Amino acid sequence: MPGIIAVHCGAGFHSQKFHHNYKNVCKTACKAGVDVLKNGGSAVDAVKAAVIVLEDDPLTNAGFGSNLTTDAEVECDASIMDGKTLTFGGCGAVKKVKNPISLAHMICVKQSEPLPLGLVPPTLLVGSGGLKYARSNGLKVVNSKKLISEKARRQFEKYKQLLEVKQCELLDTVGAVCIDDSGHVASACSSGGLILKVPGRVGQAALYGSGIWADSLDKSGASSVAVSTTGCGEHLIQTQLAREIANDVKNGSFPPSDLNRTMTEKFMKSDHLRDVKQKMGGALVLHANNKMEVSLLWGHSTETMILAFMKTSSDKPKVCSSDLWNRFFLTSENY
Incomplete structure (x- = not known):
């Protein structure tokens, strides 16, 4: 079967002025994944x-160009999960690491390498510990100022003066889901967090079960699923949305309905968010049943969500600017 990759630039509000730019970076990211x-x-x-492609573009809120903390610094979260082994690696509130997803990937991969004296390798590293780990393993580390884009600086100055953060406009968390030609899945996400966030704050992009989930451990006897969520990190953490979606889609009978039900019952109507007026969340999902029939789904409660997807047998990616029309939006593509 052909491999498939899908990426997103977050669920939130994307100005129409920049839709073309968001679509282009999503297409470039898809091509990079397909090349691999x-x-x-x-x-x-x-x-x-x-x-990595999404992190390197200043348009997104990940890596270079991330939202700044109240101390005017870039602190990033990222994670990767391997559905073949169920191994997870994450990093949170990390400074100076050029590509946080590379650190999350390294943490994930190194869990399969035995350590002396029976020591247990880390699953999640944060702050200075994450930076030290990145340096010791040869990842690219840069001066903090090199991660600040002009756009991020302008936003920081604007909202610092207003003292009122419009979070719904600044949720360009990025992510990807993939199924390779062997039928195994993986997911990833990366985020600079909310603008003017408290230093040290860690969002869903770093946390197990909240930002991503991937499971193809038993692809011959059970369905496989990969999920990457986006939105307000606190909302996604409190509902552990990625894992909830994965479990329901994996064990359900019709993926679009299963995703719709999870987003409605376990996110929009969640008791954990009962006092939240504007619930901001979205998800990109790949599902493959044991006959290797693959569905790509996405849904969001925010005004927009921009994504792209591509098969290894295709010449170019397909791109979508998904808009909300006063309701939860859900769609799917079948392969």
């Missing part, structure tokens, strides 16, 4: 490559 798959790389390698 065509060269024999795994789904994990492919989502890493795709997210």
Whole structure:
């Protein structure tokens, strides 16, 4: 079967003025992931490559160009999950690491490497510990100022003066889901967090079960699923939305209905968010049943969500600017 990768630039509000730019970076990210798959790389390698493209573009809120904390610094979160092994790697509130997804990938991969004296390798590293780990393993580390884009600086100055953060306009968390030609899945996400966030704050992009989920451990006897969520991190953490979606889609009978039900019952109507007036969340989902029939789904409660997807057998990606028309939006593509 052909491999498939899909990426998103977040669920939130994307100004119509920049839709073309968002679509272009999504297409470039898809191509990077597909190139990895065509060269024999795994789904994990492919989502890493795709997210690096998204992190390097100042338009997104991940890596270079991330939202600034109240101390005017960039602190990033990222994670990767390998559905083949169920291994997860995450990093949170990390400074100076050029591509946080590379750190999350390294943490994920190194969990399969035995340590002396029976020591247990980390699943999640934050702050200075994450930076030290990145340096010791040869990842690219830069001066903090090199991660601040002009756009991020302008936003910081504007909202610092207003003292009122419009979070719904600044949720360009990025992510990717992938299924490789062997039928295994992986997912990834990366985020600079909310603008004017408290230093040290860690969002869903770093946390197990909240930002991503991937499971293809038993692809011959059960369905496989990969999920990457986006939106307000606190909302996604309190509902553990990625894992809830994965479990319901994996064990359900009709993926579009299963995703719709989870987003409605376990997010929009969640008791954990009962006092939240504007619930901001979205998800990008790949599902493959044991006959290797694949569906790509996405849904969001925010005004917009921009994404792209591509098969290894295709010449170019397909791109979508998904808009909300006063209701929860859900759609799917079948392969």
